[in-house]
Amino acid sequence: MKNIEELTAVFLVGGKGTRLGLGDLPKPLVDIQGIPLLERMILNFQNQGIKNFIMLCGFGASKIEAHLSQKQFDNINIKIIIEPKPLGTAGSFSLIKDIVSDKFIVVYGDLIFDLDLNKFVSYSLNKNCTAVLYAHPNDHPFDSDLIKINLDNKIVDFISKPHVNPSCGNLSNAAFYLFDKAIFKYIPEKIEGILDWGKDIFPKMVAKKEKMYVYRGTEYIKDIGTKERILKANIDFKKGKILSKNYKYKQKAIFFDRDGVINEEIDGVYEISKFKLRGEAAEILKRVNLSNFLAICVTNQPGIAKGFMKIEDLIQIHNKMEWLLANANGSFFDDIYFCPHHPEKGFPGEIKKYKIDCECRKPKPGMLIEAAKKHNIDLSSSYLIGDNLRDIEAGEAVNVKSFLLCEESLDKEHQINKISEALDQILK
Ligand SMILES: [Zn+2]
Structure with a gap:
């Protein structure tokens, strides 16, 4: 059939x-x-x-x-x-x-x-x-x-x-x-x-x-x-929100890097107990969930290729992230993408099949392209928030306007001090 x-x-x-x-x-x-x-x-x-x-x-x-x-x-x-x-x-x-x-x-x-x-x-x-x-x-x-x-x-x-x-x-x-x-x-x-x-x-x-x-x-x-x-369904219907989410129409998204943006940056989160949300994360995602943007996580996790954790460990960590968000205020990611690869060989315990020069590791835009295909996202009306120049490079490569969360003056053009600054601009 x-x-x-x-x-x-x-x-x-x-x-x-x-x-x-x-x-x-x-x-x-x-x-x-x-x-x-x-x-x-x-x-x-x-x-x-x-x-x-x-x-x-x-x-x-x-x-x-x-x-x-x-x-x-x-x-x-x-x-x-x-x-x-x-x-x-x-x-x-x-x-x-x-x-x-x-x-x-x-x-x-x-x-x-x-x-x-x-x-x-x-x-x-x-x-x-x-x-x-x-x-x-x-x-x-x-x-x-x-x-x-x-x-x-x-x-x-x-x-x-x-x-x-x-x-x-x-x-x-x-x-x-x-x-x-x-x-x-x-x-x-x-x-x-x-x-x-x-x-x-x-x-x-x-x-x-x-x-x-x-x-x-x-x-x-x-x-x-x-x-x-x-009541809510009637309001959403009137606003056109029900129809506009249909994949027949182009969607827009805000992409979020994970470590240092959603959770506290430590030198690689390989254990579930080490994962802690950053203070503003849940509130930020709630604002995105209530807007017309999808919230999508795109994260490099080379710790898998290096043998520091298994894919199953990462999935457990992401489960924890989702429950912490849900518990905080009912916020969520619409989808989560990760790159398990790493190009340079030479780590003891490394996993050979992930030691490749892939298309998904940022600064390459592979994860954004994949998400765009799946959810029919118009990248040119989407945004990315990261804390590394690699994130900005990935975003700009596919015409996604990008914000760099950082304290020092690394890149004046893209820099923000708090994620809410970026959201104020995007959602205004
Ligand atoms: Zn990859």
Whole structure:
């Protein structure tokens, strides 16, 4: 299967709206700027080429049916399937095994989103796996299902909420999937009780070493689980923020060097206990998160090539960084890039495969170029903040306006004394 038009889209529309003050209206029918959420979702998918829809209904099925029957959607086919009793987000799939396409998209009915479906689908089909989960860092990882991945984005652990000190970063499940039909082997024909994807099925799939991947994206996907979130979604919609984050449109970013900018500079952070955030880091990132810029970390970590630490150690350090930021004020990096290489040989214990003259070690701009490709970033309207001339050189090489955080007068043109000075200029 290569064509988006062949994919079925399954919407889970069984959520109750009682907690949201919607009375007996199901959540997916909540009004977003004059149009019910569910209708927005269908139109969005239809515009991107989806033709076949399945609505998995539970609570409020008759209201959903009644609503959809009044609407005229051209050239699409909507099947409504009603659970005889609550089966859970995964359990209800036992009802549709024979009517979905070989690969199919799954979306929760309480999500407000706008994303480049083609980009997500082509990434997912290329992975040739059982499941791809859209995932992103967020400002409330404490009460989100979290995902641990390896360097290839393969899922190695799925940590359902509630959790205490999970050994992973801030990468949460956005409840937006692409599945292969192979996933039905985890759904029994007859469901006893309730089966949920996050609680029951994904952890089991990870334990069976099923091929599951993450698509790490920065587009707008949020649930409308509380009254406040509905209000926020309406505001974001009005401001155009939901649409503008779609990868179809150019994004802009602020790139941050890590050591000496985000964390205290010591002579190489090789142990997790040595990692300490700089005083202004969380506050700075929060400002970026609230702006229209992505926050992206780009860091040289030659300690890996030199044998001072392993990749796994670095990942643990980055997990700690993400949790320190989340704990401080809910701030986050949209993505993190590191270069493990180092060109000069001659260190005892060095790792040969990383001892290369690569394209990613700053002052080369490889990490910025890679991030730009993945997140469709317009580098010429992006910025970089570093504390070394190498950073500035990397930025300028690809037309990224760069700031040098330093005390002495190294480079008057780019120099700043505090990161907030740079942000004041960028965000003014
Ligand atoms: Zn490199």
